[in-house]
Amino acid sequence: MLEAASPLLEAGDISKAYPGVQALQKVSLRIMPGELLAVVGENGAGKSTLMKIIAGVERPDSGTLQWKGSPLSISGVQAAEKLGIVLIHQELNLACNLDLAASLFLGREKTWGGPLRLLRQDIYPEAEVLLKRVGLTLSPRTLVGSLSVGQQQLVEIARALALESRLLIMDEPTSSLTETETRTLYDVIAALKSQGVSIMYISHRLKEVEYLADRAVVLRDGRNSGELQRDQINPDALVKLMVGRELKERHRSTTVTSVLKPVLVARNIRWEASQPKEGISLTIHAGEIVGMAGLVGAGRTELAEVLFGIRPKLDGEVTLGGRSFQPRSPRHAIKGGIFLVPEDRRHQGLLLADSVRDNISLATLNLRQFLGIINRQEEKTLAREKVEQLRIRTPSISQTVGLLSGGNQQKAVLAKGLVKTPKVLILDEPTRGVDVGAKAEIYSIMQELANQGVAILMISSDLEEVLGVSDRVIVLHESRWAGELSGNELGEEAVMHLATGRTHPGRKAS
Amino acid sequence: MKKLLGLGMFLALLYAALLLADPSARTVRNHINLAKLIGHFGILCLAVTPVIITGGIDLSIGAVVGFCATTLAILLNDYHWNPHLAVATVLIMGAGIGILNGLLITKLGLQPFVVTLCGLFIYRGLSRWIADDKIKGLGGTDAFDWYKAVFHDGDLFGIPKFFVIFLVLAGGLAVILHLSVYGRYWLAIGANEQTAHYSGIRVDRYKILAYVFCSLLCAIFSVLYLTEYNSAAPSEAGNFFELYAIAGAVLGGVSLRGGEGNVLGVMMGTMILWILPNFTRMWGISDKLQYTVIGVALLIGAIVDEMLRQRQKIGAFLLAILRIVR
Numbered sequence: 001m002l003e004a005a006s007p008l009l010e011a012g013d014i015s016k017a018y019p020g021v022q023a024l025q026k027v028s029l030r031i032m033p034g035e036l037l038a039v040v041g042e043n044g045a046g047k048s049t050l051m052k053i054i055a056g057v058e059r060p061d062s063g064t065l066q067w068k069g070s071p072l073s074i075s076g077v078q079a080a081e082k083l084g085i086v087l088i089h090q091e092l093n094l095a096c097n098l099d100l101a102a103s104l105f106l107g108r109e110k111t112w113g114g115p116l117r118l119l120r121q122d123i124y125p126e127a128e129v130l131l132k133r134v135g136l137t138l139s140p141r142t143l144v145g146s147l148s149v150g151q152q153q154l155v156e157i158a159r160a161l162a163l164e165s166r167l168l169i170m171d172e173p174t175s176s177l178t179e180t181e182t183r184t185l186y187d188v189i190a191a192l193k194s195q196g197v198s199i200m201y202i203s204h205r206l207k208e209v210e211y212l213a214d215r216a217v218v219l220r221d222g223r224n225s226g227e228l229q230r231d232q233i234n235p236d237a238l239v240k241l242m243v244g245r246e247l248k249e250r251h252r253s254t255t256v257t258s259v260l261k262p263v264l265v266a267r268n269i270r271w272e273a274s275q276p277k278e279g280i281s282l283t284i285h286a287g288e289i290v291g292m293a294g295l296v297g298a299g300r301t302e303l304a305e306v307l308f309g310i311r312p313k314l315d316g317e318v319t320l321g322g323r324s325f326q327p328r329s330p331r332h333a334i335k336g337g338i339f340l341v342p343e344d345r346r347h348q349g350l351l352l353a354d355s356v357r358d359n360i361s362l363a364t365l366n367l368r369q370f371l372g373i374i375n376r377q378e379e380k381t382l383a384r385e386k387v388e389q390l391r392i393r394t395p396s397i398s399q400t401v402g403l404l405s406g407g408n409q410q411k412a413v414l415a416k417g418l419v420k421t422p423k424v425l426i427l428d429e430p431t432r433g434v435d436v437g438a439k440a441e442i443y444s445i446m447q448e449l450a451n452q453g454v455a456i457l458m459i460s461s462d463l464e465e466v467l468g469v470s471d472r473v474i475v476l477h478e479s480r481w482a483g484e485l486s487g488n489e490l491g492e493e494a495v496m497h498l499a500t501g502r503t504h505p506g507r508k509a510s
Numbered sequence: 511m512k513k514l515l516g517l518g519m520f521l522a523l524l525y526a527a528l529l530l531a532d533p534s535a536r537t538v539r540n541h542i543n544l545a546k547l548i549g550h551f552g553i554l555c556l557a558v559t560p561v562i563i564t565g566g567i568d569l570s571i572g573a574v575v576g577f578c579a580t581t582l583a584i585l586l587n588d589y590h591w592n593p594h595l596a597v598a599t600v601l602i603m604g605a606g607i608g609i610l611n612g613l614l615i616t617k618l619g620l621q622p623f624v625v626t627l628c629g630l631f632i633y634r635g636l637s638r639w640i641a642d643d644k645i646k647g648l649g650g651t652d653a654f655d656w657y658k659a660v661f662h663d664g665d666l667f668g669i670p671k672f673f674v675i676f677l678v679l680a681g682g683l684a685v686i687l688h689l690s691v692y693g694r695y696w697l698a699i700g701a702n703e704q705t706a707h708y709s710g711i712r713v714d715r716y717k718i719l720a721y722v723f724c725s726l727l728c729a730i731f732s733v734l735y736l737t738e739y740n741s742a743a744p745s746e747a748g749n750f751f752e753l754y755a756i757a758g759a760v761l762g763g764v765s766l767r768g769g770e771g772n773v774l775g776v777m778m779g780t781m782i783l784w785i786l787p788n789f790t791r792m793w794g795i796s797d798k799l800q801y802t803v804i805g806v807a808l809l810i811g812a813i814v815d816e817m818l819r820q821r822q823k824i825g826a827f828l829l830a831i832l833r834i835v836r
Contacts, residue, residue, distance in 0.1 A: 268813040310708070331710035340708065348708050351701045353769065362698060363709040365691045416709065 006069055008033045008198050009054065014063035016049055017388040023049040026063070031167065031265060036189065036199045038213035038233075040206070042463060042496075046222040047202050053089050054200070055087035056080035066298055084166030084198035088156050088173060101140035102128035113195075128160045133191070135184035139179045150177040157188065168192065169200045174208065186212065204295045206235035206500050218242055235500070243463060243492035260285035263455040264307070264338070264424045269316035271306050272479060275299075279316050280481050282474055284424060284455040289446060291470030292459045293495050299479035300459045301343055304426045307457075308340040309333040321423060334363060341413050341430060344461075349413035353401030356394050357383040359401050359412050386415040391441055407438025414445065425449060428459045443469055461493050477501045484510050513763045517778045542670055544784060549672030550734060552780040554751055555758035556683050557727035559776050561722040562759055563687075565700040565768025566615065566622035568724050570629030571755050573637070575748030577588040580637040583646035583742045586653050593653045596734055604729025605722050607633070612718030630752070637744040647741035648833055654736065662737035668722035672734060679727070684773040698719060700768030708743050726794070728805075757804060758783045761811050784809070 004254045007030040016024040016232070024046045031037045034322035041047050052058040065072045067083060070176050077087075101123045129139035134154045140385050144152065149444060153173060160168055174182045188213065189199060203209050209216055210233050218225045218241035226241040261284050268279035280303055284290050285470065305311035307318065309327035318325045320336050327333045330340070342348035350359055360383045361368065368375045368382070383397045394404055400413050417425060427446070431439045448470065450456055460466045466473055472486040475498035482498040485491075556572055561568045578600045585596040607629070614625045648654050666674050687693035694714045698706040706712050735743060759764045762779020764771035786807050787800045795803070 004524075205571055236601055308708075329710075329712070330708055331712055334710040342708055347702065348704050351769075352703055353701060354698075358694070358698075362706075362711075365694055369691050372692060373685070374689060374694065376689075 005032055007025065007031060007066075008068060010066040011050075011054065012066070014050065014053060014060045014065075016046075016053060016060050018244060022222055023487055024053075027222070027224055028225075029217045029221065031198050033166075033198055034193050034196045034213055034215045036193060036201055038201045038203060038209040038216040039219065040203070040216055040238055040242060041219035041225070042461070045219040045242070047219055049222075050219070051087060051171060051200065051202060054080075054167075055085055055169055057087065059364045081165075082161055084164060085169070086160040086163050086165040086167070087169040087171070088153075088160055089171060095318060097142045097143070097145065099143055100131065100138060100155060103144050103155065104130055104140075104162050106159075109375075113287070124307060126162075129267070130162050133183075134159055134294070136159045138415070138479060140305055150181040153177060154181060154185065157185070160213055161192075167198045167200065169202075171202045172204065173201075174203070174205065181436050204500065206238050209238065212236055226419045229276055239493055239496045239500070242349055243496055260287055262286075263318045264457075266307065267317045267320070269306055270314040271302055271311055273314065275314075275479050278481070280476065281316075282457075282480075285457050286423075286453045287450050288471050289450050289456045289458060289469055291466040291473040292457060292476065293461075293463065293466045293473055294476035294482070294499050296461065296501065297478075298476040300476055301477070302479065304340055304428055304457070304459060307424075307426060308338060310340075334422075335378045337424040338426065339363075339417035339424070340417040340426045341410075341428060343415055343432070345413050346402075349416075350401050350409060353400060355398045356387065356392065356401050356404070356412055357397040360386050360397075360415045360419065363416050383415075386418065390415050390418070390445060396506065405438070406433040406434065407442070410434055410442065411438070411445075414442070418449075421449075422454060424457065426459070428460065430458060431460070431462065431465060439465075449458065463495055466495065467492065475499050513815075514772060514775055514778075516654060516814075516818075517763060517775055517782075521782055524782060527783060528624075528788055528792070535792070542665075547784045548781055549670060549674070549676035549750065550731070550738070550776065551751070551754050551758070551784065552676040552678060553727055553731045553734070554755035555762070555776050555780045555783075556679055556773070558729070558752070558755040559683065559759050559764055559773070560687070560696050561622070561724045562719050562721045562756070562764045562766060563696050563700045563768060563771045565703070566720065567756070567766070568611070568721065569626040569627060569752050569786045570607070570633060571724070571728055571752035572610070572748035572750060573630045573633035573752075574604065574725055574728040575732045575735065575751055576742065576744060576746070577633040578604055578729045579735050579742035579747045579788065580641050580646055580744045582732060582736055583648060584640060587646060587648055587651050588665075589614065590651065590653065593657060595655075597657070600732065601726060601729045604725045604727075604732075606725075608647040608722035608725030609718060611725065612721035615721070616714035616717050620728065625697075632744070637742075637747075641742075641744040643744060645743045647738070649740075657733065658678055660719040660739045661734060665689045668690070675734070680773055682776055687773055692716065697769055697771075698764070698771070726775075734784040735792055757808055761808060763815075791830070 010030040013026040013027045014024055014028070015022075027046065027050060028036070029039075034195055039047050039050065049058065052059045053395040054074075056079055057079045057083060065074065067412055074083075077220045080086075090286050094148055105123050131138060131140060132155050132414045136151060136154055136158070138147075138151070144155065147155065154177075155172075157168075157173070157207075177185060192199065201209070201212060213233055213390065216228045216229050216233050216238065218227070218238065220242060228237055228241070262283050262403075264284045264285075268277075269281070270279040282290070292303075294300050302311060306313045307327060309332050318327060320338065325336055327336070327338070343508070346352060351362070359378060361379045363405045365374060368378050380397065384451045386392070387394060389398060392404070392408050394408060401409060404412065414430075430442055430446075435441065446456055446458070457468070458469060470483060473490060473495060474484050477499055478501065482501065485494055485498070515584060534540065554575075558568055558571060563794070581603065582600045584594055585599065586593060587589040591599075611625055614620050615622050661671055661675065663671075665671060673829065687696070695711050698709070698711060699713050699800060703713055721791075732748075735747065748751060758780040759771070759776050760766060760773070761782055762776035784803065786803055790797060790800055790803050
């Protein structure tokens with residue numbers, strides 16, 4: 001639309017690396033005054049990193065930022081907010097024990113002659129006006145903690161309005177909003193645009209992007225993948241740009257699963273009251289690798305937690321090796337032969353300050369003891385064996401596990417689960433933050449285990465990985481069953497269609 | 511390991527300084543007194559160690575000691591119970607208190623600090639109530655003489671019996687903590703409860719066990735307390751003991767963050783704690799400053815520990831001090 005005007009913000013060749021990952025590589029974009037620019041990409045495409053750099057949370061390794069045509073170096077969130085760049089986080093940052101007015105003015109309290117003399121009364125009328133602008137008819141004296149997540153999100157946006165922002169960055173703002181709240185948000189966005197405020201909008205919901213965006217920039221693997229103008233934006237075109245890469249190799253040749261024995265059968269599993277009655281069902285056969293795809297928050301981890309006995313299920317049935325099995329606790333699941341390699345290895349998988357040996361033996365100590373006394377010799381032998389088998393690169397088994405690289409840490413968690421070979425191995429994002437070499441090794445370990453008859457369920461947000469490693473792929477969308485793909489149906493576009501909630505791949509969404 | 515070495519060196523230095531500076535500290539008599547004190551209070555330091563290792567705390571130790579000692583004295587003197595039965599009752603009572611603490615903390619998810627702080631008030635109040643706030647002595651009975659003869663009177667190869675008991679209990683805890691599955695689970699829970707849970711460890715059960723261990727040792731301590739003092743004052747017996755216990759454990763390198771602790775360290779921490787007051791006497795500092803000396807020692811220990819943890823801070827800290835001095 002505003003072609004003639006000069007850009008409000010221009011980012012050129014932004015690069016940023018984290019240990020083990022190149023998050024952004026020479027990404028460029030510009031945003032005009034009063035424009036809504038959608039930033040679209042798969043999980044891990046670099047959207048959030050880019051937003052953080054623009055909002056001053058992170059610093060780029062290289063590249064330039066220009067604000068209204070002059071070079072810009074943002075040194076922190078405060079500086080960015082002073083310019084009028086405000087990031088509204090996916091997770092809420094409100095202090096729950098404050099009332100609405102206080103949280104709207106947090107950090108910019110009006111004072112009269114020193115910080116001790118807060119002008120408390122002045123902020124309430126102003127707060128009320130701000131809340132009205134985002135469609136909240138609540139008293140400004142309401143405590144933040146008593147609001148729904150959606151309402152809190154709207155308060156965050158009201159806070160951004162109070163900062164008189166020029167550029168609002170919204171990261172998945174509708175992910176926790178109800179229909180009505182979403183509509184209110186759309187109205188607020190329209191009003192902001194008419195006031196000349198620019199908006200950068202990150203979303204997984206392609207229909208929403210089609211509805212809202214003036215322009216869409218697509219990122220893939222940390223690079224610019226393409227740009228679409230208003231009339232070019234539709235879910236098909238977006239998906240094509242999001243995934244449009246060639247598969248380098250199939251990591252696995254498909255085995256015939258029909259002759260294999262089902263090991264884990266889950267029927268109509270539900271863990272939230274809001275899920276549809278039929279819940280989620282899945283079967284994993286011995287020697288099979290089943291991939292589970294979906295966007296962040298699609299309920300994949302939750303399902304794994306239900307199967308592993310961490311999250312209580314509402315209803316549904318599980319059979320393990322032909323027998324009914326009600327997972328009560330991780331201990332119970334491990335005893336039954338299920339092991340979960342959790343998503344967050346630093347907080348759920350490892351004792352970071354302890355040795356490789358202690359970590360590997362932790363889940364199976366009760367098998368290696370006499371009258372409660374640990375058989376240390378056996379423990380050591382076993383740890384050495386696993387270190388060798390999984391090719392964990394560590395100077396010794398007494399090395400502190402937290403000092404190993406991400407890939408080797410991940411292998412240590414895996415080793416813990418393999419001391420006693422499980423019947424079912426669930427891997428949640430097994431290669432997140434893992435370097436390429438270790439990735440390939442983890443794949444080959446999975447392959448070996450499958451060949452030994454272990455049933456493997458792999459949750460992954462890396463489409464290439466899901467397609468390359470799995471025999472079959474199950475896709476979830478918003479805690480619902482979205483579909484299953486196998487054989488010739490497997491393809492990045494097909495998975496993305498299901499994962500973004502478009503049940504008929506290939507047909508254009510209305 | 512480095513921590514233990516540092517502690518050992520500090521203890522040796524402290525001890526050497528004491529012997530060099532104060533001739534009266536060199537006597538056998540002083541050593542016996544010291545050993546008795548360390549042995550007696552050391553039991554409480556051992557008691558609280560597993561609790562702290564799992565990331566918890568027990569503030570009810572002193573009150574539980576008082577409650578158990580008062581109860582025991584009443585059962586023996588007023589009700590003329592068989593002493594073994596009375597002691598068994600008190601031990602069961604201790605274990606029961608531990609179970610209650612553990613259940614409240616794990617099943618209801620209350621904070622250990624809050625639960626045991628409430629325990630401190632509850633058990634102190636109960637002991638004053640059952641004794642009608644009167645000192646309960648063993649004057650009217652010789653039923654406890656067997657316990658006194660076995661656990662208190664005389665010595666073993668010149669070593670006070672309390673110290674021997676302390677060594678035995680420390681050895682037992684060392685085996686549990688460093689060689690057995692239980693200790694490994696306690697350490698794992700304290701280091702990262704979620705990882706422990708994901709590894710199939712019954713976190714709740716082992717946490718409860720730690721509190722039971724603690725309160726049971728308090729009950730054992732109260733039996734020894736009665737052999738030593740022959741009476742229990744319901745409003746005073748055990749006052750402040752939880753703080754001595756925690757101080758000894760922390761001085762011995764048990765981290766209040768959980769997941770870290772060593773029995774040898776706790777033993778040395780206890781010794782440091784009870785050698786320190788000798789210096790106040792030696793330097794002619796008022797006895798009234800004893801608590802202050804212990805507090806300052808603990809603070810220095812905490813600072814040194816933190817500095818070892820983050821070496822780069824040492825430089826900054828020293829610079830800051832230099833700036834202030836200048």
